[in-house]
Amino acid sequence: MNQLDLLIQGFPGRAVCRGDLGWSTVSLLRGQGRVALVDVVAFGIRRELSQQLHAQGVKPEDVTDVILTHAHYDHAVNFILFPNATVWIGDEELTWAASQPPGLTPCRSCMCGNC
Numbered sequence: 001m002n003q004l005d006l007l008i009q010g011f012p013g014r015a016v017c018r019g020d021l022g023w024s025t026v027s028l029l030r031g032q033g034r035v036a037l038v039d040v041v042a043f044g045i046r047r048e049l050s051q052q053l054h055a056q057g058v059k060p061e062d063v064t065d066v067i068l069t070h071a072h073y074d075h076a077v078n079f080i081l082f083p084n085a086t087v088w089i090g091d092e093e094l095t096w097a098a099s100q101p102p103g104l105t106p107c108r109s110c111m112c113g114n115c
Helices: 043-055 074-080 091-098
Strands: 001-010 010-015 021-023 026-031 034-038 065-067 084-088
Touching: 001 043, 026 074, 043 074
Parallel strands: 034 065, 065 084
Antiparallel strands: 001 026, 010 021, 026 034
């Protein structure tokens, strides 16, 4: 049996009430002996991600795969929480992310460094 659960509903752009940029949606996929997360949100959403996984009965070490749609911080930064997971990201996106100086270019779409 395959199962898809939406753990966190993301939203784009700035949040009026939070004063920060949006964050990504996180989906949990389970089936055929695999436990996969699609995107893993930003640091500030780490507690919510942990709570949602706990509610689904999933421990960080149970996650076998982290699928990153792209290298924006709000999609990728928490991959380190899943010690047994294989991290999947496209070659072109990984090459771009690895070429960026630390702390200067948080997103590929604008490359302004002010996002």
